[in-house]
Amino acid sequence: MIFDRDDFLSSIETYKHQFRNFIEQEKKNLSFLQNRFEQMGIVNSLSKLTTTDYFEFEGDETVAKNEIIHSLHSGLMITTCGRFEYHLILVCEVVQRALEIGVSHKDVHGSGIRNVANYFDALFKLKLSKSSEYKRVIEWLEVRNLLTHHYGTAETDKQFEKIFAVDMSFDHDSNMIFVSMNDCHRLLKDFEIFSLFLFAQLESVADESEEL
Numbered sequence: 248m249i250f251d252r253d254d255f256l257s258s259i260e261t262y263k264h265q266f267r268n269f270i271e272q273e274k275k276n277l278s279f280l281q282n283r284f285e286q287m288g289i290v291n292s293l294s295k296l297t298t299t300d301y302f303e304f305e306g307d308e309t310v311a312k313n314e315i316i317h318s319l320h321s322g323l324m325i326t327t328c329g330r331f332e333y334h335l336i337l338v339c340e341v342v343q344r345a346l347e348i349g350v351s352h353k354d355v356h357g358s359g360i361r362n363v364a365n366y367f368d369a370l371f372k373l374k375l376s377k378s379s380e381y382k383r384v385i386e387w388l389e390v391r392n393l394l395t396h397h398y399g400t401a402e403t404d405k406q407f408e409k410i411f412a413v414d415m416s417f418d419h420d421s422n423m424i425f426v427s428m429n430d431c432h433r434l435l436k437d438f439e440i441f442s443l444f445l446f447a448q449l450e451s452v453a454d455e456s457e458e459l
Contacts, residue, residue: 250346257455258345262338263446269334270439277320277435279312279429320426321394322400324434328391331438332359335445339366342449348369360384367445383437386412390424399424416457 340363354368360456368399375381389409393434400422401407408416413433416425 251303252453255342256388256450258341259446259449259453262341266334266338266442266446269330270435273323273435274432275332277428277431279322286295286414287388320428320431321399323428323431324426325391325394327431327435328388332363332388335360335363337361338445338449342367344400360388362444371446371448373452375445375448378444380437380441384441387434387437390415393424394426399426410450 299341312427336352336359347364350370352362355362355369357365361376362380362388364381367373367375372413386409390413393399393406397406401410401417401424402422410424413430415430416427418425
């Protein structure tokens, strides 16, 4: 594929900076919410709770962790996943404009990160879908799907395997997935690792083109 290397790198670098800002803002959002929850007395320490913990609400009422954690932390995880995949799709659009080609990510099968990986694998033969960074993100998104489409619970062995793959816990009585603030931080860290890997791969495409 023939393209202007400098224009391509400039476009990638610009959006790489924007993507980094997105990741950093998500980190700040998680830290802010954790601090606010603790200051308000809703929980004593969200990141240290276990599946047997209960916490105080307004100093008087005791609320089971299932109801609070599922509504707060699972919501954070679902939202973070959605924003992450949205920004990945924008990377595809940036690359398409930089290359000035008619082939869009919409012309490739898959959705979300699978669509992104298939698009770049088709364009540059990067084999993103074979990387450990990609597979780790997929593991998190499998849990996201359980939270979104399966009421945040697991029933089958295959579903429990998805929970264990990312080292998360569940309530043994209700089979409800236990999402902690620490899980949200770990998820975001793995998303950051994948994004750095992705941009490094795209930059390598430009480096290889210079040698042609």
